[in-house]
Amino acid sequence: MEILVCIKRVPDTSENEITLNSAGNDIERDDLVYSVNEWDNYAVEEAIQIVDRVGGSVTVVTVGDDESEEVLRREMAMGANNGLLLSDDAFAETDGRGIATILKAAVEKGNYDLILTGAMADDGAGQVGGMLAAMLDYPFASVVNKIETGDDKKLKIGREIEGGNQEISEIELPCVLSIQTGINEPRYVGIRGIRKVASVEIPTMGAGDLGVDAGALAPKVKRLDYFVPEMGEGAEMLEGSTEEIIAKLLEMLKAKGGLK
Amino acid sequence: MAQIFAYIVHKDGVADDTALELLTAAKKIDPAASVTAIVTGHGAELDAVANEMAKAYNEVWKFDNPALAYPNAELVRPLLVKAVPSGSIVLIAHDTFGMDLAPGLSIKMDAAFVPDVADIEGVDGETLKLVRQEFGGQVSTHVTADISGGAVLTPRGGVFAATESGVSGAVVDKSGEIGELSAKRRFIEVVAAEVGDVDITKEDVLVSIGRGIEDQDNIEIAEELAKAMGAVVSCSRPIVDAKWLEKSRQVGTSGQTVKPKVYLACGISGSFQHLGGIKGNPFIVAINKNPKAPIFQVADVGIVADILEFMPELTEAISEAN
Amino acid sequence: METVLISPAKAWLFFIPTWIFSFLIPVIGVAVFTYLIARRLAPLVRAAPDRRFDRIPGRLKQVLKIWLAQWRQPRYRLAGVLHIILFAGFLTLSIRSSQMVILGMVDGFVFPGFGGFVGVGYDILRQVMATAVFMVVVIAAVRRGIFKPARYAVPARYGKDHTAEAIFVLGLIGILMISEALFDGSFAAAAHQKGVHAEILVPLSLAWIFTQMLASTPVESLQSLHLVSYYIHDLTFFFFLCFLPLGKHFHVVTSIFNVFFMRLDKGNVKPVRYGVPDDKLDDLESFGVKQIDDFTWKHMLDFYSCADCGRCSDNCPANAAGRPLSPRFITIKARDQLFESYPVYPIGAPFTKASPLIGGIYSEAEIWSCTTCGACEEECPLGIEYIDKIVDLRRGMVDDGNVPQSLQKPLSALEKRGNPWGKMEKKRADWAKNKEFAAECEVKLVAAGDTAEVLYFVDSITSYDDRMQMIAQATARVLSAAGIDFAILGKEEKDSGHEVRRFGEEMLFQDLRAHNTEMIHESGAKRIVTADPHAYNALLKDYRDIPPTEHISQTILRSIREGRLRLKPIDTEGRIYTYHDPCYLGRHNGLYEDPREVLDAISGLRRVEMTRSRDRSFCCGGGGLMLFYEPEEEQRMGVIRVKMAADAGANVIVTACPFCLVNIEDAIKVAGLEGQMEAIDLVELVDRHIERVG
Secondary structure (H helix, E strand, O other): OEEEEEOOEEEOOOOOOOOEOOOOOOEOOOOOOEEEOHHHHHHHHHHHHHHHHHOOEEEEEEEOOHHHHHHHHHHHHHOOOEEEEEOOHHHOOOOHHHHHHHHHHHHHHOOOOEEEEEOOOOOOOOOHHHHHHHHHOOOEEEEEEEEEEOOOOEEEEEEEOHHHOEEEEEEEOOEEEEEOOOOOOOOOOOHHHHHHOOOOOOOEEOHHHHOOOHHHHOOOEEEEEEEOOOOOOOOEEOOOOHHHHHHHHHHHHHHHOOOO | OOOEEEEOOEEOOEEOOHHHHHHHHHHHHOOOOOEEEEEEEOHHHHHHHHHHHOOOOOEEEEEEOHHHOOOOHHHHHHHHHHHOOOOOEEEEOOOHHHHHHHHHHHHHHOOEEEEEEOEEEEEEOOEEEEEEEEHHHOEEEEEEEEOOOOEEEEEOOOOOOOOOOOOOOEEEEOHHHOOOOOOOEEEEEEEOOOOOOOOHHHOOEEEEEOHHHOOHHHHHHHHHHHHHHOOEEEEOHHHHHOOOOOHHHEEOOOOEOEOOOEEEEEOOOOOHHHHOOEOOOOEEEEEEOOOOOOHHHHOOEEEEOOHHHHHHHHHHHHHHHO | OOOOOOOOOOOEEOOEEOHHHHHHHHHHHHHHHHHHHHHHHHHHHHOEOOOOOOOHHHHHHHHHHHHHOOOOHHHOHHHHHHHHHHHHHHHHHHHHHHHHHHHOOOOOOOOOOOOHHHHHHHHHHHHHHHHHHHHHHHHHHHHHHHHOOHHHOOOHHHOOOOHHHHHHHHHHHHHHHHHHHHHHHHHHHHHHHOOOOOOOOOOOOHHHHHHHHOOOOOHHHHHHHHHHHHHHHHHHHHHHHHHHHHOHHHHHHHHHHHHHOOOOOOOOOOOOOOOOOHHHHHHOOOOOOOEHHHOEHHHHHHHHHOOOOOHHHHHOHHHHOOOOOOHHHHHHHHHHHHHHHOOOOOOOOOOOOOOEOEOOOEOHHHHHOOOOOOHHHHHOOOOOOOHHHHHHHHHHHHHOOOOOHHHHHHHHHHHHHOOOOOOOHHHOOHHHHOHHHHHHOOOEEHHHOOOOOEEEOOOHHHHHOOOOHHHHHHHHHHHHHOOOOEEEOHHHOOOOOHHHHHOOOHHHHHHHHHHHHHHHHHHOOOEEEEOOHHHHHHHHHHOOOOOOEEEHHHHHHHHHHOOOOOEOOOOOOOOEEEEOOOOOOOOOOOOOHHHHHHHHOOOOOEEEOOOOOHHHOOOOOOOHHHHOOOOOOOOOHHHHHHHHHHHOOOOEEEEOOHHHHHHHHHHHHHOOOEOOEEEEEHHHHHHHOEOOOO
16 A cells, blocks of 8 residues: 655644744744654554555655655654655745645655545644545545555544544545544654664655645635733632642632532 | 534534534624524434524524434535535534544635634634634634635634524525435444443542643542542543543543533643533632643633642641541 | 492393493483583574673682682572582582493592592592482472472463472482482492491491491392492483483583673673674664574573572562563573574474564563663572663664653653753753752853863753752752862753663664763863762763763762761751662662761761662662653552661661652652651752851
């Protein structure tokens, strides 16, 4: 099975507080480190496991600048066979729809049976997979947490739906799936693995190579600014010594029926 | 002004909580809008939902077909593309069904798409101004959408208070317009989450723990507090991912929906996926050592403290009081 | 002179002279034994290289001490003494046994030099030893068969019970002793009857007892008994020889070699592959041990040498906490796999293709469960090593991407930010900038251009953890009070990588080491001091070409001795202190006394020792990445340790390692001993008792 996994390089914000830059138009990125979007990493692992089972190859693709090569290499060190960097100045200011447009052009340059994306990334939008599927007229499923391969025409998939339940369906190939974390346990990529692929040439394609018209990338949705929402709206902050706080809290809990 | 539609998610003949929230969101775009609800499904359950929606929405479009009995976005999407006039604004709740349906719908309608809308600030000409959150809710952002060609928006559940409009709308049966339904994705079954030893959905008081618990062994500290309070322990997703507690203990959109009276959020940052699982407007006490944790925005009472130190003291104080 | 009894060298069985049997039995025995040894050596020849022919004097010393003098045996009193007797008996009787073999062909054979007084002396000695060995066999059989010490039990998940093999071998040894004594006894009884002078028999020795018992047995019967006992001895001897390479008694043959080749250093980790320099590691096809043939030949020799005594596992904290790790079975399972992959029967059977060890004989959890505390290696009477094997197996897992999610996050944070929490580099020196602290103690920052004589290497946990930052501050105050000019690297310091290396991520470790080495050189410091034994061990054993490094306990002790640091009497009453030896300070670096002397320099401090202290210290749960690993276990090691302190009558546990402090403080809470037990770092205790002048 030929699998394309769309990945994104994102700042790793799990351990560090995010602050805004002085202009207020972006987050402070100076001290941030970047890595591959967590959901995408699960998608790549899933693709590698599928190829291990049924054969084929995994290609990882990202839209970004030269620095994005780093995440492609990391996923190649994991076991993806090919990398593809889609980079062009014209891609810089676009929106999710534009990204999907660029990816669609890349998909059409190849011959893929299955396209995976992460269920969401740093912006929490979770839009590119569904858009890409619609542009390609491929069936789509989001928040997929299980993939079973059967014949080469279709897959049996599970989606993580509300209430912790799993919705099982059958989907025809080719299709686009957005992958939820927890679908597998991604393998570790060590320094050694990354060094092994350090000198592999990663092809880069620009707007011209892809035949993407800059007009098609004009964003319909634009981000104006970043701001930190007002703190403590609604929450009455209890202050003082621990004993004082606990005394107040106990009183409140009693009143609200929180103590039996 | 463009026509506004709201796609209603329902189950077992009852509309989801988000059904009326979408109406609020629509009114924030255009207070004068006549909003049309769209319900798809089959049989008596569908009729019940349609009639329920007619009490809030001016008009309800009903699409009845046996193939729609289980909501399959791959079937619903072409149906909406056909039924909804171009240039319209379609609101869909930002849940797992919305994530399936909405992005592709925006492409097929050639409309702007804004997912996971946290607030709507209003319309200026052809430009809609909204608020979203990024980086797991740590920062917010204003975005503008060019809605000249229509828009698909997925408002976040729980942030727009439900509207009780009390209108008497009409149910229009559009089943005849469905045409042929076929999709390359076929629903097979729903595998129910495993039920654990306790049913957190039926508890009045929950001591809920998140990443702040740090270590599996510390869960005992939470259990002791819960015992003292007569409560049970629930948790956020990372705790289940770490396999420290069973899936049945997880509160959130990908876990259980709970309706307690009192909710003690201990070391939980408060992602909207987690908050999405808390219904019924409980009294929320948030304890977190990060004073900037988003949980403090939704909690009734906030305490900045290390839960590993605070919880045992609280347990002791409760035991002493008894 | 009258012939007392016809010797096996001259007897006839029907029409065949019996010397033919005496000749054939050893020839066949030695041939079979040679074949078995050749098969056993086959995997060692194909194994990974090792470096064990260096430092011969040191190795000979180990042979004398650990092999010949059985140095580690008495650590288990009864079993140790029994073994020493057996071992001494085997050494003594090996001469007699060889003589016996030749006696079957050459009547009256005596080894050159064993005539006269030497021979008489030896005869007395061998009789005493044979009797002693027989008694030990009986005691050991009763002990194993009836009392069954828990240490020998084989948990179901590790296979079948080994008692039968042990009893069988004891039986063989018993037969050897009895048959030899009957051979002597029948001869002496006959000689007595014929009034001929016989050799002296030691009263109450086995042979003497038999002589008494056989005093009135007819000479014809004694003749038969003499010959039969000889051949029973001969057959048993060669059967036993050939049986040795088939099981745990192979150690009888291999132990001398195993001890000769055993590791001479502590605290270090073997290179990924001997003979491959660091800059050529990228060219290696595969890293670490993935299948049995990837082990080094010494590690395979370890597998052969295990006597199944169970002392390693008896001391293993992971095993005690119910983790799925028992070092004994790391060895036994590998030995069984080697035996299976290189079969001795049918003769010349092909070697089977090796299969992955992880998921085969070992589980992932088993290999990640080890804290590398070194208790097993400290105990093994045969010099079997475990840490290098565990690290090699982990290297293999890391190379395959087979790393638990709980460890992937800290590893990736270490790669990106130089600390396992992923905290920002610029916050590494925040502990020194804390206002209250900075007001009383100024810390120089190399990152800010300062220089100093001594570099204080803080390492990650002490830099970032809220609680452990107090150790950093205490260390800084103590250094200042001792008048030591010191600086820290600040944001230029990265994790020492001690656990990174021991968790198998060698390349990441080398990156961290390269960075720190450069920064240490740039700092211009002449000496390094650290309060973290893991950093201490890393700088000492894993880093190269850096200034001399010492642990803060050494610095403190020297400062006290030189009078630069004065300590006040103890400031608390009713406290009983006990010192917990951190593995990487004690076992791996032999620093047992310095911290204790520092404690004793605080007058009035009451100190007790836990039963398990010094080289038998019980690991608190492990440091570095082990804090992140989520083991399957029944209880925490730390809890077991805290209870040991309570049993010793202590209510304050003093340690000298931030990881020990984390684990023990947590364990006190988990054990419900808050208020009754507390933990403190040595530096903090010293800091509180500094006599500040003026």
